[in-house]
Amino acid sequence: MYNDLNPILHSQLRLAIISLLVKNKAMEFTEIRAATNATAGNLSVQIKKLEAAEYITVLKSFKNNYPLTTLKLTQKGLLAFEEYVNELKKYLEP
Amino acid sequence: MEKENLNPKESLQIIQEMIQAEKLRFSENGFIYRFWGWLVSIAALAHFILLQLEMYDYHYYPWFLTIFGGIFTGFYYGRKKEKTSLPVSGKILSYTWITISFFIFGIAFFFPVRAGDLLLFIILSHIAVGTIVAGAIFKFKTLLIGGFICGAMAFVSLVVPREYGSLITIVAVVAADLIPGYQMKRMYNKENKI
Numbered sequence: 001m002y003n004d005l006n007p008i009l010h011s012q013l014r015l016a017i018i019s020l021l022v023k024n025k026a027m028e029f030t031e032i033r034a035a036t037n038a039t040a041g042n043l044s045v046q047i048k049k050l051e052a053a054e055y056i057t058v059l060k061s062f063k064n065n066y067p068l069t070t071l072k073l074t075q076k077g078l079l080a081f082e083e084y085v086n087e088l089k090k091y092l093e094p
Numbered sequence: 095m096e097k098e099n100l101n102p103k104e105s106l107q108i109i110q111e112m113i114q115a116e117k118l119r120f121s122e123n124g125f126i127y128r129f130w131g132w133l134v135s136i137a138a139l140a141h142f143i144l145l146q147l148e149m150y151d152y153h154y155y156p157w158f159l160t161i162f163g164g165i166f167t168g169f170y171y172g173r174k175k176e177k178t179s180l181p182v183s184g185k186i187l188s189y190t191w192i193t194i195s196f197f198i199f200g201i202a203f204f205f206p207v208r209a210g211d212l213l214l215f216i217i218l219s220h221i222a223v224g225t226i227v228a229g230a231i232f233k234f235k236t237l238l239i240g241g242f243i244c245g246a247m248a249f250v251s252l253v254v255p256r257e258y259g260s261l262i263t264i265v266a267v268v269a270a271d272l273i274p275g276y277q278m279k280r281m282y283n284k285e286n287k288i
Contacts, residue, residue, distance in 0.1 A: 019109075023112060024233075025233040081113060085106060085109050092102050093103070
């Protein structure tokens with residue numbers, strides 16, 4: 001049986017962000033931007049959506065007097081990603 | 095390096111393995127680190143006090159506590175294992191600690207005289223390896239630093255008088271077990287909103 005894929009994760013950029021955070025414990029905004037090739041504006045919007053869903057935490061601090069945004073995956077985000085991958089697997093293995 | 099082409103099924107398998115590894119990290123509340131940290135600290139302190147009291151016939155008795163610690167750890171993980179299947183990283187960590195325990199208990203309880211002045215070095219260097227591997231798997235810097243401090247204490251044990259070995263052991267387990275253990279607990283409680 002095919003279930004609907006999680007709409008929060010079923011977006012290329014948001015899925016890429018979560019995938020990167022599963023692989024790396026914490027990542028800076030600039031690192032994610034470089035890895036995804038997204039614009040800063042689009043990335044900020046998608047990060048806010050993931051944060052609102054409590055899939056990630058966003059920590060704002062300073063590094064050498066420059067603002068530093070660090071992203072971390074939450075347990076809720078990890079479980080949502082796991083469910084997404086399991087559902088996707090069903091589509092690939094009918 | 096040749097780039098490996100994976101089919102979607104293989105890719106998903108790798109992703110699922112990564113997810114399981116992350117779940118292992120999220121499930122770690124640091125209890126076993128705190129447990130061993132306190133157990134070894136108490137045994138080492140008792141050992142030190144008995145030596146200061148010149149009770150040379152019994153000074154090593156507190157270390158028998160670690161046998162109960164080993165049995166308890168076996169039950170603790172045996173019970174946990176029933177609930178979750180371990181990812182590859184978890185299995186690596188599990189086998190690493192089982193092997194380390196085997197060598198530590200073997201040398202400490204069966205060949206302490208043969209090991210002589212190197213006994214503490216052997217024990218602490220093994221603990222350092224396990225702690226560093228755990229730190230790398232959990233991507234936890236405090237544990238990594240603790241492992242390196244424990245390794246450094248192994249070398250320190252070679253140059254200080256033997257009666258201070260217990261104090262060196264306490265420094266090593268505070269860095270490698272107690273501090274990371276309490277930090278893990280704090281992070282776990284925060285994540286699970288306890």
